[in-house]
Amino acid sequence: MFSVKMGEELIRVFQLGDEDDRVHIIILTADPAAPAFCAGVSIVPASSSILKAPQADIDKVINEHRDPGGQVAMAIYNNRKITIAAVNGHASGTGATALQLPFDFRVIWASAKVTFPFVRLGIVPDSTSTYLLTRLIGQSNAAYMLLSGDPQKPNAHYLASLYHQILPTQTEILPVAIEVAKNVAYGIGQVSYAYTKGLIHRSGASIEENHLLESRAIKIIGMSKDTVEGAQSFIERRRPKYTDTLSENASSWYPWWKPLDVKNPKSKL
Amino acid sequence: MFSVKMGEELIRVFQLGDEDDRVHIIILTADPAAPAFCAGVSIVPASSSILKAPQADIDKVINEHRDPGGQVAMAIYNNRKITIAAVNGHASGTGATALQLPFDFRVIWASAKVTFPFVRLGIVPDSTSTYLLTRLIGQSNAAYMLLSGDPQKPNAHYLASLYHQILPTQTEILPVAIEVAKNVAYGIGQVSYAYTKGLIHRSGASIEENHLLESRAIKIIGMSKDTVEGAQSFIERRRPKYTDTLSENASSWYPWWKPLDVKNPKSKL
Amino acid sequence: MFSVKMGEELIRVFQLGDEDDRVHIIILTADPAAPAFCAGVSIVPASSSILKAPQADIDKVINEHRDPGGQVAMAIYNNRKITIAAVNGHASGTGATALQLPFDFRVIWASAKVTFPFVRLGIVPDSTSTYLLTRLIGQSNAAYMLLSGDPQKPNAHYLASLYHQILPTQTEILPVAIEVAKNVAYGIGQVSYAYTKGLIHRSGASIEENHLLESRAIKIIGMSKDTVEGAQSFIERRRPKYTDTLSENASSWYPWWKPLDVKNPKSKL
Known part of the structure; x- marks a missing residue:
């Protein structure tokens, strides 16, 4: 349960x-x-005490x-x-x-x-x-x-x-x-995986906005050590050894979306 | 036709x-x-008179x-x-x-x-x-x-x-x-069904907004007589008898979305 | 490649x-x-020279x-x-x-x-x-x-x-x-096809907004020569000969969406 x-x-x-x-x-x-x-969840009859408040x-x-x-x-x-x-x-x-x-x-x-x-x-x-x-x-x-x-x-x-x-x-x-x-x-870079999840989950409101998001993500990730390793290992037909980590290499741009503050009781509905 | x-x-x-x-x-x-x-619809050649207006x-x-x-x-x-x-x-x-x-x-x-x-x-x-x-x-x-x-x-x-x-x-x-x-x-509450349809049709622009909508809907419905009956009937393994109605028990929050006024000829496009 | x-x-x-x-x-x-x-694309190891800039x-x-x-x-x-x-x-x-x-x-x-x-x-x-x-x-x-x-x-x-x-x-x-x-x-009107693609790709943020978009598109297209020909050919059970073209008959309303200017480096992300 x-x-x-x-x-x-x-x-x-x-x-x-x-x-x-x-x-x-x-x-x-x-x-x-x-x-x-x-x-x-365990199904228990709801208390009705709140209804008298x-x-x-x-x-x-x-x-x-x-x-x-x-x-x-x-x-x-x-x-x-x-x-x-x-x-x-x-x-x-x-x-x-x-x-x-x-x-x-x-x-x-x-x-x-x-x-x-x-x-x-x-x-x-x-x-x-x-x-x-x-x-x-x-x-x-x-x-x-x-x-x-x-x-x-x-x-x-x-x-x-x-x-x-x-x-x-x-x-x-x-x-x-x-x-x-x-x-x-097998051979997936931690940072490129996180960026890809972000692009799927927060893909933009139009194809144009998505193009701007993907373009920026592509360029940021394209400057990473993992991209060099990805290409090198592909050419050498060997398993890549990705070393970039989210705590060190995620860039200040990521995450690019600003989630609603769900904890704030005044968050707009 | x-x-x-x-x-x-x-x-x-x-x-x-x-x-x-x-x-x-x-x-x-x-x-x-x-x-x-x-x-x-019946297919009839359109009149071209309007074109001369x-x-x-x-x-x-x-x-x-x-x-x-x-x-x-x-x-x-x-x-x-x-x-x-x-x-x-x-x-x-x-x-x-x-x-x-x-x-x-x-x-x-x-x-x-x-x-x-x-x-x-x-x-x-x-x-x-x-x-x-x-x-x-x-x-x-x-x-x-x-x-x-x-x-x-x-x-x-x-x-x-x-x-x-x-x-x-x-x-x-x-x-x-x-x-x-x-x-x-069979045993579906009228109000919980209507809320669920609303949550599917107007699910919010992000997972966070949906969480706020669902949370509010869950709490409002969770205080209803139907929820008590749902739990009680589940425990007693009997068919529920839901009695809440949309006209009396839907709460002033519902519907939470404000549809565009499609009748107004000036409605923004 | x-x-x-x-x-x-x-x-x-x-x-x-x-x-x-x-x-x-x-x-x-x-x-x-x-x-x-x-x-x-051809996979080549990325240059790291930019990283020194x-x-x-x-x-x-x-x-x-x-x-x-x-x-x-x-x-x-x-x-x-x-x-x-x-x-x-x-x-x-x-x-x-x-x-x-x-x-x-x-x-x-x-x-x-x-x-x-x-x-x-x-x-x-x-x-x-x-x-x-x-x-x-x-x-x-x-x-x-x-x-x-x-x-x-x-x-x-x-x-x-x-x-x-x-x-x-x-x-x-x-x-x-x-x-x-x-x-x-076979018998598809160039303008009605383009409008239909637009309605699928830019369908509006709600059913009400879509209704306004479709209503306008239906009326504009409904005044076209192609609509007359579509109905006439249907009644006469013959292949339609559509003649409206995008350059002459698309109406100033189309396209109704304003795409983000993706070329502007300052476009909002």
Whole structure:
């Protein structure tokens, strides 16, 4: 089950993994003996005590609330390293949203049930899933999954483009995720990977704005030691040894976007 | 055929269905004996009389024109209930745009011809299809359909992700749509459904903005009677009985977006 | 290989093709005897001399750099005619980005290897691919291709929705592209096609804004000679003869968007 405490620990893990240059890849998986990859949050009847509070207090609670799943999702989405969700069991609620959608790559067990049950429980989707799922698999598929609450298997046509590998047995999920990690990480520069993630996630409002962003990124990265090593190793047909790190070589321009301050209770909505 | 009068009636139906708390689902289908689900608008040679008018009059006509198909599409897209298009025949023009794209769910006959014939007729697509189709199935598929004018079957790879069920016989379309409706509507809260549609359609310009929107929606809905009932029924393993209604329990924050006033002829373009 | 000189020639070709009313379709293909459709740019170790320059000079170089591939991509994407990429060989780097993504239609050889190798070379994607690929095939598929650098065949589920036809032999790519061109171009009005492309590429920030754009486009085009001919030919069941041209009949409203001036070194980022 997903809990606030687990969320805080995940945020800490992804922040540490982001800051530590020695970390190149983060894989999230579940204990294979667990009954599910993640079954969502524990469902308890909401307390109605807040409803008796003065309206100003209620408004304050509403304005200041920040969805814990959304905070986890942003910590993963904004992490600059290679992130992989190794979904080795059923996934529902936050287990289908925060623990899958913000990752770079998703590997899943073919028999996993994937459920976005929110509307069936009388609540709304969490973890920025209404933003991410729409962009990841298109609004037709995303609307089906979020508005029906229907459990589906990964191979269902609604979901298939969400997954990079769909595998028949639970036990192979983590080994294959590690294989994907090694394959992807093979000779990938830490800084060029982080810039590329940024360009995909914050791609600009038009093709022209994207061209300006890419042009600047290309030139900055093109002056790096890693670019020289990339070309040299390509010509010498050997595996590159990239040494640039995010803490030393990311340039002051990066990140070029200014995210909304989500902690400020007055942040414009 | 789609006519301006039919468009006005559809707008009225979807507005009434939106406002009346007793309405949970709206299904649109065609008379199964009709030659098509909808073959678009009647094609008549345009009158050229306007072309002889003074330029200021022509400009006024252009500025004040509002596409009837687009008005229908917005009435359906902005409807807060469960909407299903039961496409039991061929669909062309407005029959492929306004009468399909703005719905939450689409069920179609496998042998239906789906055509966006606009460029072949020397005109441009209608009914906000250039906005909706791109988002629903991705720009590569949408551009193919809109720029080629090519008739395609629902199973064609250009179109497949648009449809939630593709069925072999015309007569089963409406029964299956009713089945989908019941399955989806089974235990769905009216207010949480409307909020979820809003979050998908107006998901925010960034993950951070979406997080603020979702957080507020989660907290507002989380204080509702329906959330208590959702949790209670889940724990008791029984079917929920949601009672919150849009007219009484939607909160003053909803809708949180301010749509452009499309009726104002001076609305910024 | 893609070179700056080739890029300049391509930009010139697409600009000439855009301006000349006699041009209806532009197909790009490669010499079938070549070892690849396009293997990207020549990889040479970057010179490090710039790194010894004063910081102000380095900043100027960075601010003024404009990615040549992005300039080609924009020239193709903004071209108002029918554009087709006939990919009759392997495609890597700029051969997978600028020479494929900005086209209206893509026909490819089934055995072509398609590679976005940027992160493996320690550099970042070019040619506005971080904007286009995400929109064309969805962010889940686009992120896989751009962040893994993994070579894939066109039929791979990551890539399939990018291609309008995938064909078994190299030699049939150009003939089929010409067939597609004729099929698409059959009775398509030059002005209505250009407007439709514009509505897809610049579809507005909301359904309401799109409705205003479509409404205006519909009315302007609806007053054209081509619309009369479209309706007349439809009624008479004959092939239309469209005569409106972009240089004479596009209306002063078109293009309705104001692209960022990408040449200005001070353009806001």
